[in-house]
Amino acid sequence: MKNMKRENKKSLLLITPSRIIxxxxxxxxxxxxxxxxxxxILSDLSRANASMLKNTGTDIIIIDPVIFDxxxxxxxxxxxxxxxxxxxIALENSSMGEECRKQYDDTFNIYDHPSxxxxxxxxxxxxxxxxxxxxxxxxxxREKEILVCVxxxxxxxxxxxxxxxxxxxxxxxxxNISRKTGIKTVAGLTVYAMLNxxxxxxxxx
Numbered sequence: 129m130k131n132m133k134r135e136n137k138k139s140l141l142l143i144t145p146s147r148i149i150x151x152x153x154x155x156x157x158x159x160x161x162x163x164x165x166x167x168x169i170l171s172d173l174s175r176a177n178a179s180m181l182k183n184t185g186t187d188i189i190i191i192d193p194v195i196f197d198x199x200x201x202x203x204x205x206x207x208x209x210x211x212x213x214x215x216x217i218a219l220e221n222s223s224m225g226e227e228c229r230k231q232y233d234d235t236f237n238i239y240d241h242p243s244x245x246x247x248x249x250x251x252x253x254x255x256x257x258x259x260x261x262x263x264x265x266x267x268x269x270r271e272k273e274i275l276v277c278v279x280x281x282x283x284x285x286x287x288x289x290x291x292x293x294x295x296x297x298x299x300x301x302x303x304n305i306s307r308k309t310g311i312k313t314v315a316g317l318t319v320y321a322m323l324n325x326x327x328x329x330x331x332x333x
Contacts, residue, residue: 137162137163137164137165138163138164138165138187138188138249138253139164139165139166139167139186139187139188140153140157140164140165140166140167140186140187140188140189140190140249141166141167141168141169141170141181141184141186141188141189141190141214142154142166142168142169142170142189142190142191143169143170143171143172143173143177143181143189143190143191143192143195144169144171144190144191144192144194144195144219145171145172145192145194145195146192149192149219149238150169152238153166153190153245154166154169156242156245156246157246159242160242160243160246161246161249163246163249163250163253164188164246164249167184167186168180168184168186171195172195173195173196173207173208173211178211181208181211181212182211182212182313182314182315183313183314183315184212184313185214185311185312185313185316186212186214186312187214187215187253187312188214188215188216188217188249188252188253189208189212189214189215189216189217190217190218190219191204191208191216191217191218191219192218192219192221193218193219193221193224193228194221201224201228202225202227202228202231203231203295204218204228204231204232205218205231205232205296205299206231206284206285206295206296206299209284209295209298209299209302210283210284211314212312212313213302213303213305213306213311213312213313213317214312215233215234215252215253215303216232216233217232217233217234217235217236217248217249217252218232218234218235219235219236219237219238220235220236220237231296233252233255234248234251234252236248265308265309266308267305267308267309270291270301271301271304271305271308272326273291274287274291274298274301274302274305275305275317275320275321275326276321276326276327277290278302278305278314278317278318278321279317279318279321279322279326279327280327284298284299284302305317
């Protein structure tokens with residue numbers, strides 16, 4: 129029964145070292161919304177957690193940028209994009225610069241009113257469904273190229289360098305691929321690429 133109730137809800141995965149913040153967001157989602165549920169809470173992106181995230185098809189990731197080293201914060205969205213095709217919302221903090229803020233799909237502050245936070249969750253969910261790229265299920269030629277790279281295990285930065293495009297453009301293509309195929313994990317996309325003859329088993333030998 130519990131799984132049936134979740135079928136029409138969007139899953140949220142929290143990544144924050146603060147149990148207080150995690151519990152607060154979990155309580156907010158439970159009390160103010162019947163549209164979302166918390167599918168998991170990670171305290172960091174250690175190897176084990178990164179591996180789990182890579183194989184978890186969550187809809188929205190809410191991340192606290194403090195989990196990243198200072199030098200990695202400007203690339204936080206890209207780092208998460210290597211692991212998941214989910215929409216990523218960041219928790220704002222006083223040290224977050226404009227460039228850092230712009231890389232995420234949206235941001236919110238822990239001091240925002242609960243209704244404002246729920247509204248942002250709804251907006252990012254709506255933007256995915258209303259995206260023109262999601263109207264067609266046919267992958268473009270460039271999306272197929274990106275998919276092949278993903279299946280080969282290439283990082284966003286490597287793909288960007290190969291095609292001389294920005295990392296953010298690669299992330300955008302990957303999100304479109306995920307929307308069109310309905311697959312959010314790298315493992316799933318790899319299988320999809322093989323089944324559609326974009327790569328063969330010899331690629332992985």
